[in-house]
Amino acid sequence: MAGWVLPLVLAAHLVHCNDENTVKDVTPIIYEPSWVYKCVTNEGCQRSNRPHPSSSSNSSAPVFESLDHCRLVCGRFGGLWPRPVSATLSMQTVSFHPNYLRYDLHEVPAEARAMLAKMTQVTSANLLAECGRNVTKISTTPVVVYLTVKSPDLSLTWDTDEEYVLDVQTKDGNVAVRIIGETIYGVRHGLESFSQLVAADKPEFSDEKECGLRMVTGAKIRDRPVYKHRGLVLDTSRNFIPMKDIKRTIDGLAATKMNVFHWHVTDSHSFPLESTRVPQFTRYGAYSSSEIYSAKEVRDLVEYAQIRGVRVVIEIDAPAHAGNGWQWGNDYGYGDLAVCVNSQPWRNLCIQPPCGQLNPANEVMYKVLRNLYRDIAEVLPKPALFHMGGDEVFFGCWNSSQDIQSYMANKGFSLDQEGFIRLWAEFHAKSLQIWDEELVAEGAVGNQPVMLWSSELTQAHRIQKYLNKDRYVIEVWEPLSSPLLTQLLKMGYRVVSVPKDIWYLDHGFWGTTRFSNWRRMYSHILPRDPGVLGGEVAMWSEYMDAQVLDTRVWPRAAAVGERLWSDPPAARAPDARLHAQRARLVARGLAPDAISPGWCQQHDGKCL
Numbered sequence: 001m002a003g004w005v006l007p008l009v010l011a012a013h014l015v016h017c018n019d020e021n022t023v024k025d026v027t028p029i030i031y032e033p034s035w036v037y038k039c040v041t042n043e044g045c046q047r048s049n050r051p052h053p054s055s056s057s058n059s060s061a062p063v064f065e066s067l068d069h070c071r072l073v074c075g076r077f078g079g080l081w082p083r084p085v086s087a088t089l090s091m092q093t094v095s096f097h098p099n100y101l102r103y104d105l106h107e108v109p110a111e112a113r114a115m116l117a118k119m120t121q122v123t124s125a126n127l128l129a130e131c132g133r134n135v136t137k138i139s140t141t142p143v144v145v146y147l148t149v150k151s152p153d154l155s156l157t158w159d160t161d162e163e164y165v166l167d168v169q170t171k172d173g174n175v176a177v178r179i180i181g182e183t184i185y186g187v188r189h190g191l192e193s194f195s196q197l198v199a200a201d202k203p204e205f206s207d208e209k210e211c212g213l214r215m216v217t218g219a220k221i222r223d224r225p226v227y228k229h230r231g232l233v234l235d236t237s238r239n240f241i242p243m244k245d246i247k248r249t250i251d252g253l254a255a256t257k258m259n260v261f262h263w264h265v266t267d268s269h270s271f272p273l274e275s276t277r278v279p280q281f282t283r284y285g286a287y288s289s290s291e292i293y294s295a296k297e298v299r300d301l302v303e304y305a306q307i308r309g310v311r312v313v314i315e316i317d318a319p320a321h322a323g324n325g326w327q328w329g330n331d332y333g334y335g336d337l338a339v340c341v342n343s344q345p346w347r348n349l350c351i352q353p354p355c356g357q358l359n360p361a362n363e364v365m366y367k368v369l370r371n372l373y374r375d376i377a378e379v380l381p382k383p384a385l386f387h388m389g390g391d392e393v394f395f396g397c398w399n400s401s402q403d404i405q406s407y408m409a410n411k412g413f414s415l416d417q418e419g420f421i422r423l424w425a426e427f428h429a430k431s432l433q434i435w436d437e438e439l440v441a442e443g444a445v446g447n448q449p450v451m452l453w454s455s456e457l458t459q460a461h462r463i464q465k466y467l468n469k470d471r472y473v474i475e476v477w478e479p480l481s482s483p484l485l486t487q488l489l490k491m492g493y494r495v496v497s498v499p500k501d502i503w504y505l506d507h508g509f510w511g512t513t514r515f516s517n518w519r520r521m522y523s524h525i526l527p528r529d530p531g532v533l534g535g536e537v538a539m540w541s542e543y544m545d546a547q548v549l550d551t552r553v554w555p556r557a558a559a560v561g562e563r564l565w566s567d568p569p570a571a572r573a574p575d576a577r578l579h580a581q582r583a584r585l586v587a588r589g590l591a592p593d594a595i596s597p598g599w600c601q602q603h604d605g606k607c608l
Contacts, residue, residue, distance in 0.1 A: 037064045037602075039074035039091075044576040044604025062091055065203065067602060069093070071580045072199040073216060079580035080196050080221075082257055082562035090218035094170060095139040095201060097213065098127055103145045109152035112184045116147060118307045119184070122254075123191045129587045130200040130213060137201060137212025141173060145194065148180040149187050156185055156259065156311045157383060158533055163224035164190035168197065170217040186224075188309040189257050193221055196584065227526070229496050229534030230564035231260030231313070232557055237267035239545040240291040247304055252554055252590050254308035255581070256561035261305055262313045262387060262536055265293065268341075268356040271325025273298070273314075277371035280332070285325020298379050306381060313451070314376055317389030318369075319427045320397075323356020334364040339404065340397040349397045352542070357397045360427045361407030370434045377435075377442045384444060386435060387475075390428060391453035395420040424457055425466035432471065449473050451496070460487040469493045473533065477504075480524075489531045497526055497535040503560060505552050506540045518578065518595060522559040523570060534564050554592035555582045576604040 037045045038061040045067060064070040071079045078089045103120045105113050128135060151161075161182040168177050179190035197219055201212040232253060234241065250261055265273045271285025274294045286292045293301075302312045326338035340349045341356040349355040359365050377384060398404045398420060405415060411426075413419040436446040452458065454476045457466060460483075463474075473494045476485045479501040488495050501507070501514065502524050508515020526532055537553075537560040544552050558581050562568070579601050585592045600607035 037067050037070040038062065039064070039070055045070040045074050045602075046604065046606075047602040066199075066201075067204070068199040068580075068583065069201065069214060071576060072197070072214070075576060077577060078197070078216070079199070079577060079584075080193060081255075081558065081577050081581035081584075082565035083568060083574070083577065084193065084221050084223035084566070086220075086222045088218075088220045089197070090168075090216045092217045093199075093214040094141055094175060094217050095137065095212050095214050096141040096143050096175065097135055097137070097139045098124055100140055101127070101143045101145070103147060105147055107146070107148035108184075109149060111152040112149050112154060115154060115307060116149065116184055116187065119188045119191060119309075120145070120147075122307060123195050126195045126255075126588060127198055127213060129589070130198060131202070131211035132587075134211065135213055136210045139212060141175060143175040143177065143215070145177040145179065145191075147187055147191075148178070149184050150180075150182045151184075154184060155381065155383060156306060156309070157385070158228040160185055160228075162186045162189055162259070162309075164193075164221075166190045166193055166219065166221040166223075168194075168216060168219040175215070175217070185259075185309045189223070190221075192254065192257060192309075193223065196580075200587075225257070225259075225565045226567040227532070227534030227564045229260055229536070230258040230561060231262050231496075231534070231536035232258060232553070233262040233264055233498065233536050233538040233540075235264040235267070235539065235541040236272065236293075237265060237541070238269045239541040240270070240272055240287055241541070241546050241549060243293065243297050243301065245546045245549055246301065248590055249549065249553060250301075250305050250308055250310050251588055252550075252557065252585055252592075253310050253561075255584060255588065256558045257309070257565050258557070258561045259310055260313055260534075260536065261310050262315060264315045264317065264540075266316055266325065267321045268323030268350065268354050275372050275375045277375055278368055280328045281325045281372070284328045295375070295379065302379060302381060311385065312380065313385050313387050314380065315387035315389055315451075316372065316376070317391070317453075318431065319358040319360060319424065320350070320391065320393040321356070321389060322358045323354050326356065326358065329362070329364065334368075335359075335362050336401070336403065337362060337365045337368060339401040343397075343400070348394075349400065350394050351392045355394075355397060357393065358427070359401065359404065360398075360423055360430075361401070361404045366430060366434065369431060370438065373431075373435050374438045374441065377438045377444065382442075382444045383448050384439065385449070385451070387451040388428065388431060388435075389453060390457065391455040391477075393420070393424050393455065393457075398423065421457060421462065421466075428452070428457075428467070447471070449494070451475055454478055454484060458484070458488070460484065460491065463488070463493070464491060475536070477538070486527070489527065489529050492531070494531050494533055496533050498538050499524065500538070503535065503537045504540065505537060505556060506543060509543050509552075516556070518556045518559040521556050522563055522574075524563065525567065525570065526563075528567075535560065550591040551593040554585055554590055555595060556593075558582075558585075558592075575600070575608070579604075 038048045073091045077083045164181040164186040181187040198215040201214040271281045275281045282292050323341040327341045329337035336359045342354045346353040440446045451473045475496045477500045478484045480499050507513035537557045
């Protein structure tokens with residue numbers, strides 16, 4: 001501790017011994033906190049010893065009492081995450097209280113006002129979270145947020161315009177914030193950026209519990225995403241993730257302007273998704289009666305996500321990765337709906353235990369699938385985006401069924417790889433037709449794109465024979481060394497990229513897979529091609545549950561989020577802004593992993 005300035009307040013009664021060993025009173029000496037933060041050009045916020053009152057300083061760097069305040073205004077983009085296309089921020093701030101904040105929705109179509117009002121409520125809650133939901137410092141500065149939405153369209157698709165313009169001006173003690181967007185989702189992103197122009201105003205070295213809010217007095221932001229699809233895959237089958245934890249994850253997506261929650265809700269391990277038409281799925285497939293996502297909860301989640309600018313994409317993986325939840329057919333006289341379910345030894349039947357694949361030789365299976373698809377078509381907002389899974393089919397599993405062998409013989413399919421490929425393709429053709437028919441039955445437009453994982457069926461030498469490029473979007477999870485993504489683009493297919501050796505969040509926690517830290521994830525640059533809709537970061541749950549969900553996902557997913565929103569040039573890693581984003585996630589109730597020692601957080605750029 002040698003060399004430190006005395007903290008805050010010395011003892012109220014100091015003593016001094018003179019030569020005669022007498023004791024006399026000394027006037028108490030009050031010190032300010034021992035350091036401040038300076039915003040240094042090209043370096044960011046730097047902790048610095050507070051100058052002694054008797055000394056003089058030649059530094060011209062702006063000085064701040066707290067790191068949060070410094071990060072709010074320091075640097076070209078302040079604490080904004082992801083970085084916008086362009087931003088000009090004032091270094092000056094003004095205190096305000098949420099009680100004196102109001103939103104003006106006069107320039108919003110009537111069809112969009114109710115949803116936008118809910119979006120503003122989320123924004124206000126996020127502002128309160130900066131002070132632990134208790135803003136105690138009173139300020140009467142009026143802040144009015146004027147919102148302009150040009151289109152009444154509430155659908156969230158790959159064609160949705162997410163661009164926004166944000167302008168902050170302060171005049172005569174009044175703050176006017178104007179956010180303009182073509183759609184409600186662009187304005188929502190503007191509201192998120194507005195909340196990031198605010199920081200907590202509280203002393204770092206004080207026992208006082210008071211907390212206020214400060215925001216920049218001026219700002220001009222022009223912003224839009226580079227990629228249309230910016231998502232997170234979450235697997236809730238291998239280990240059940242409670243709904244409150246899923247919602248918290250969607251809060252993190254919204255804070256990062258990611259717009260897709262890809263919900264891998266079922267697998268061979270469990271079937272926790274309630275089907276009102278086929279209750280057997282959860283009766284036979286859920287881990288327990290408390291580990292089920294009810295139809296009401298799913299509807300609520302879809303609305304919760306939409307208010308936060310996030311599109312829910314439900315995945316029912318098929319024909320592989322389908323076991324528990326499908327094993328009840330014989331009990332009801334329907335025959336085998338799935339084959340090799342929970343079979344042992346498993347290594348020749350599936351990629352990991354427990355095994356299970358749908359039985360395409362059983363027509364009743366398709367009738368059950370139709371009812372499930374109808375349930376999903378009812379709950380997803382129109383136009384619905386559905387993920388049909390479609391990866392890791394094991395031919396050994398199908399070949400273990402006499403029914404499937406007989407069916408293939410009757411169809412003229414050989415019992416070799418190409419014969420099973422034809423069976424696989426037939427399954428997708430039939431299931432796609434069912435999905436289209438159920439969409440139309442729900443009053444939606446048919447012939448919507450659906451998503452599939454890359455697989456043997458999507459390899460460049462055979463995909464065009466079986467999968468229509470206008471109907472299927474391929475999610476490519478091949479490693480970076482694979483040529484598949486480039487090959488599919490050349491053939492005119494649309495793709496979503498999730499390279500497993502760099503954007504899989506579970507890698508590094510099992511086997512010999514390499515761990516990707518946030519810098520490695522951030523450094524991956526996608527091809528700039530019209531066929532690249534975007535990308536996803538994937539959280540598989542073999543070795544993860546709700547206890548570690550936040551630390552596994554955040555803040556690494558935020559790094560991918562900025563890559564997909566801004567696609568910045570491969571330059572210096574944005575440590576300072578990511579620290580600000582991590583602190584923001586913590587304030588909003590998430591528990592992201594640490595990204596550096598505390599000293600590095602207080603000295604931007606010094607630990608690279």
